Amino acid sequence: MPEKGAPRIRRRTWLVAALAVTLLAASSVTWFAVSRAEEREDVLDANRALVARGCAGLLREELYSSVPDDERGVLDAYGTLLQPGQESRALLDCTVAWGADGGASEADVRAKVRAEAVPDRTSPGGVTGDFGLPLPSTATGSTGAADPWHTGPVATSSLLVDCPKGLDGRGRSVRDLLVSVNLPTGSDGADEGYDDYDDYDDDVPKAERLAAARTAAKVANWVSRKQGCGSEPLRTEPGAAPAKAPELCAWLSPKGLGSTPGKWSFDGNDSVYNRRAGACGGQWDDTAGSPGHLTVKAAGAESWSGVLANGAYEDYADDLMVPDPKDSGLNAPADKPVTVEQSGDDPQLALWARSECAAGPTYHRVTVTPEFDFDYGLEDGKVVLQPKDQRRLSQRVHTVLDRYLAAPDGWPRRSHCRKTTIVGEVAEWRERD
Structure with missing residues (x-):
């Protein structure tokens, strides 16, 4: 015949076991959460280090605070200024990307800068327009939006700069430096179904276009210093614009053109x-x-x-x-x-x-x-x-x-x-x- 205290002892044993299991599960969850947080912190630190050292640090200001902590970034960089022994048409060609198991070329989010000497010609459509920053008369640029990788809009900037002392390593002296920049934006054109430039151009905020222009100006200044090509230093922040020339188009009058009367x-x-x-x-x-x-x-x-x-x-x-x-x-x-x-x-x-x-x-x-x-x-x-x-x-x-x-x-x-x-x-x- 069982003793009177046996059921109570078994009940206590069960409660102790249940409590132990609960504590073990809680500690496992806590350990996993702490481990996951440490992992995310490591990824964040690695990505910030990538941005700080990659592309000569020229993307740090725009990307450092917004890098992800759940995907490790990748860096593709080449060019005569980054690796002098490597032949390349570009003086600087650098891409930082996230969300790419197969490398930067397959990434969902990319930032890219490129600087190259222009020996013969370039289309004016990409470098004439509203740059957003004051430029000297020897430089011209524009900002906009594009979807070069079909993953959603990026803020773009193009800049053409005069280098009167020439750019080295091109086989012959070239004095025109072309800089292009693509920066990721907050817009998600892939989800919105954009199918041409005009659809998403207005959805890239002015501030993000300005960031692309600022990056282009920093790249041009960096290349100019490295090459000693004599280009005029460009401003990287908004400020007083160059003096306006209100008479530049005053010559254009409809009088004498056989024009339609009126305004x-x-x-x-x-x-x-x-x-x-x-x-x-x-x-x-x-x-x-x-x-x-x-x-x-x-x-x-x-x-x-x-x-x-x-x-x-x-x-x-x-x-x-x-x-x-x-x-x-x-x-x-x-x-x-x-x-x-x-x-x-x-x-x-x-x-x-x-x-x-x-x-x-x-x-x-x-x-x-x-x-x-x-x-x-x-x-x-x-x-x-x-x-x-x-x-x-x-x-x-x-x-x-x-x-x-x-x-x-x-x-x-x-x-x-x-x-x-x-x-x-x-x-x-x-x-x-």
């Missing part, structure tokens, strides 16, 4: 002189009336100098919008009528010219945009340009070029342009054979 607007014209590129434009902007048939409703002028000159010409050539010496009908008014069909676009008559200017060989492109009244034609959606009409439009685009070249405060005079020659005309309403 014109001149928004977005250059107000700061840059020796590499210039742009002026105006358009009819009067809701009280309507443009008359073949009157000029818009006119403008652009110039690109140095490595931007060939880059701009090549960009237009890719779209068959440069003069073709083999087709006189594209270079001068034709001696026969031309039928223009309605397309929804506003075709221009462009006149190309070439000069020698302060920053090197230069292309100028001036344009007039005539109004086509397709109700005026003999057939719906079609009008006929007679030879006299074509000659009249040609005279007007030549008038724009003459004014542009002669303006005392205009870009060509400020850039000391000389030896100007006409390259030819391109009427966008004419089709190539």
